[in-house]
Amino acid sequence: MPGRRPQWIIRIARERIDILFQLADKEFSKHPERSHRYVELARRISKKYNLRIPRKWKRRFCKSCYRFLKPGYNCRIRLSRGRIHYHCLECGRIMRFPYIREKKFKRRNKIERHTLKKGADEKIPINNNTTGREGWSQ
Numbered sequence: 001m002p003g004r005r006p007q008w009i010i011r012i013a014r015e016r017i018d019i020l021f022q023l024a025d026k027e028f029s030k031h032p033e034r035s036h037r038y039v040e041l042a043r044r045i046s047k048k049y050n051l052r053i054p055r056k057w058k059r060r061f062c063k064s065c066y067r068f069l070k071p072g073y074n075c076r077i078r079l080s081r082g083r084i085h086y087h088c089l090e091c092g093r094i095m096r097f098p099y100i101r102e103k104k105f106k107r108r109n110k111i112e113r114h115t116l117k118k119g120a121d122e123k124i125p126i127n128n129n130t131t132g133r134e135g136w137s138q
């Protein structure tokens with residue numbers, strides 16, 4: 001495909017994003033301004049190469065002011081109605097993420113336990129449809 005970036009470039013870009021976030025995490029206690037800068041650089045790479053920020057780091061920066069978030073320092077995390085609230089203390093914005101994945105897993109476990117109790121011959125359809133409301137609404 002013309003114009004497509006080779007795989008090795010993508011790989012390096014991914015690595016860089018990861019390294020930048022690791023550095024941001026490390027430097028935060030001493031130089032928070034550096035952490036914010038690292039987030040900025042990581043975002044720039046992700047945009048340039050059209051890469052997603054890995055799940056692990058996705059919630060570690062504010063969606064509004066793009067500052068690095070360190071829970072307990074400049075970020076408050078609370079649970080409410082099946083959602084995790086990330087409160088950015090830099091700009092005051094609250095990000096909400098549903099924790100539906102965990103809830104779905106729990107529900108499925110419950111169904112399976114129930115089926116076992118009732119007898120294994122009975123077939124209860126377990127909803128494997130993942131297209132529903134799963135996913136991250138932000």
Ligand SMILES: [Zn+2]
Nearest residue numbers: 062065088091
């Ligand atoms: Zn913010």
